[in-house]
Amino acid sequence: MVQFDSVLIFILFSSQVSAEVYNYSFPTNFAFGVASSAYQIEGAYNEDGRTDSIWDYNLHEKPSWVIDESNGDVACDSYHKWEEDVQLIKELGANFYRFSISWSRILPSAYKDTEVNEKGVAYYNNLINKLLDEGITPMVTIYHWDLPQSLQENGGWMNATIADNFVFYAKTLFQLFGDRVKHWITFNEPIEICEAGYSSDRKAPFLNAAGVGGYICSHNVLLSHGKTYREYEKLFKPTQRGQIGLSAASYWYEPKENSGLDAEASHRALLFSLGWYIHPLVKGNYPPIMIERIDEISKKEGFAESRLPKFTDSEIEMIRGSFDFIGLNHYTTVQGTFGTDFPEPSAYFDCGVKSSVDPEWEVAPTSSWLRNVPWGLRKLLVWIKNEYGNPPVLITENGWSSTATLDDTDRIRYINGYLLSVLQAIHEDGCNVLGYTHWSLLDNLEWLAGYSARFGLVDVDFNSSNKTRTPRKSYGVYQEIIKSRRINP
Numbered sequence: 001m002v003q004f005d006s007v008l009i010f011i012l013f014s015s016q017v018s019a020e021v022y023n024y025s026f027p028t029n030f031a032f033g034v035a036s037s038a039y040q041i042e043g044a045y046n047e048d049g050r051t052d053s054i055w056d057y058n059l060h061e062k063p064s065w066v067i068d069e070s071n072g073d074v075a076c077d078s079y080h081k082w083e084e085d086v087q088l089i090k091e092l093g094a095n096f097y098r099f100s101i102s103w104s105r106i107l108p109s110a111y112k113d114t115e116v117n118e119k120g121v122a123y124y125n126n127l128i129n130k131l132l133d134e135g136i137t138p139m140v141t142i143y144h145w146d147l148p149q150s151l152q153e154n155g156g157w158m159n160a161t162i163a164d165n166f167v168f169y170a171k172t173l174f175q176l177f178g179d180r181v182k183h184w185i186t187f188n189e190p191i192e193i194c195e196a197g198y199s200s201d202r203k204a205p206f207l208n209a210a211g212v213g214g215y216i217c218s219h220n221v222l223l224s225h226g227k228t229y230r231e232y233e234k235l236f237k238p239t240q241r242g243q244i245g246l247s248a249a250s251y252w253y254e255p256k257e258n259s260g261l262d263a264e265a266s267h268r269a270l271l272f273s274l275g276w277y278i279h280p281l282v283k284g285n286y287p288p289i290m291i292e293r294i295d296e297i298s299k300k301e302g303f304a305e306s307r308l309p310k311f312t313d314s315e316i317e318m319i320r321g322s323f324d325f326i327g328l329n330h331y332t333t334v335q336g337t338f339g340t341d342f343p344e345p346s347a348y349f350d351c352g353v354k355s356s357v358d359p360e361w362e363v364a365p366t367s368s369w370l371r372n373v374p375w376g377l378r379k380l381l382v383w384i385k386n387e388y389g390n391p392p393v394l395i396t397e398n399g400w401s402s403t404a405t406l407d408d409t410d411r412i413r414y415i416n417g418y419l420l421s422v423l424q425a426i427h428e429d430g431c432n433v434l435g436y437t438h439w440s441l442l443d444n445l446e447w448l449a450g451y452s453a454r455f456g457l458v459d460v461d462f463n464s465s466n467k468t469r470t471p472r473k474s475y476g477v478y479q480e481i482i483k484s485r486r487i488n489p
């Protein structure tokens with residue numbers, strides 16, 4: 001049986017990748033990292049002057065938002081256990097650590113021109129300095145979904161004045177840490193911040209304004225990003241010489257049937273998701289197909305103006321080229337086909353593409369949306385290359401959710417497959433891929449899925465008072481990949 005299984009796996013696998021792929025190695029300048037985010041790991045939610053974010057506020061108000069009614073009050077307790085985290089990253093051999101900074105720890109009053117909280121600053125200074133001491137490059141996400149609640153009370157990302165507050169916060173970080181931090185990501189996954197947070201109730205602040213909220217929020221996020229990039233360029237880059245990008249999330253959309261129609265549908269879905277954010281950064285404005293369709297559908301629905309806000313010419317100039325690298329968070333693949341069976345108004349109806357999955361694709365035991373489809377990453381990288389002129393892409397997240405087991409062979413299969421796919425994109429397709437970041441170092445608060453979906457290379461015992469960390473099998477495999485710079489067949 002074992003024999004039979006491995007033969008079968010070999011046949012399945014070899015239909016996707018050839019044996020030569022195992023001879024490829026990662027280019028010398030290709031970097032490996034691990035990622036986390038503040039609310040998901042830090043805990044200490046009310047310590048040392050930190051104020052509430054929209055996640056603290058909402059999960060305290062209504063714990064049932066989260067499957068197991070858990071929240072980030074303690075999480076992995078990385079606010080106290082950061083030295084252990086750094087040690088784990090060091091032993092792993094990772095080149096960089098991508099983490100996010102909590103806005104409400106640095107600026108408890110959140111708004112521009114308010115006071116910096118020295119204790120919050122000290123926490124990140126200690127972390128950054130320790131990473132550098134250990135030879136690990138710090139990479140900072142400025143905003144990973146934890147908007148200070150006081151700003152949400154003023155409309156959050158629906159209010160255009162948010163840009164000034166965000167730029168002030170970002171400049172505060174450049175001033176405080178930019179002498180040592182050279183890699184910045186303004187926003188993690190605007191589509192989740194906005195579509196999930198403002199068009200639906202899948203993420204805080206659960207605004208649920210379908211077809212409207214996501215577009216306004218995204219517009220303000222893109223303007224905030226562009227302004228931040230230009231301020232950095234003018235005031236900090238000449239001396240600090242760092243790089244700024246934005247991390248966009250995207251599925252790969254595989255045409256459901258091998259037909260021109262499904263290919264067109266899948267292409268359109270990519271423009272409406274990844275293109276929503278990358279198109280402005282590379283070309284200055286939203287994808288023309290988004291503008292056309294949303295304008296037309298809004299009109300039919302009786303809206304006086306398009307639900308998609310418009311950039312002015314000077315805003316287009318500001319946003320075009322506002323990146324040093326494109327951050328890509330990629331987890332999985334879906335199949336696309338045209339469809340109109342959606343509520344109106346909604347971004348789904350505007351896009352008009354239905355998605356499904358191939359039941360043959362291995363599904364993650366603790367995340368029903370996540371399937372192991374390694375070739376999807378390669379196709380997505382090639383799509384970006386063709387669509388946007390082969391910009392430098394840093395894979396800022398990719399990962400798998402296992403059960404709490406230490407023997408996570410499913411995650412190992414996922415990592416090997418996705419990294420082989422990256423090797424093919426580099427060596428066979430000429431894609432400009434700078435590095436790979438595994439999500440995540442530790443098991444952590446998986447938003448509304450609580451602590452059940454475990455994304456860590458390292459297991460965290462959430463029942464233990466000291467949140468005991470234990471490396472899984474996959475930790476050793478990733479360690480070996482980083483060391484050998486290739487995939488071991």
Ligand code: GBH
Pocket residue numbers: 037188189192202249329331369397439446447455
């Ligand atoms: C990332 O988002 C996040 O940046 C990170 O914080 C998170 O922990 C990690 O992924 C793992 O999820 O359940 O059908 O509503 C990845 C993009 C898009 C993946 C929304 C989960 C939920 C699908 N996410 N998706 S559903």
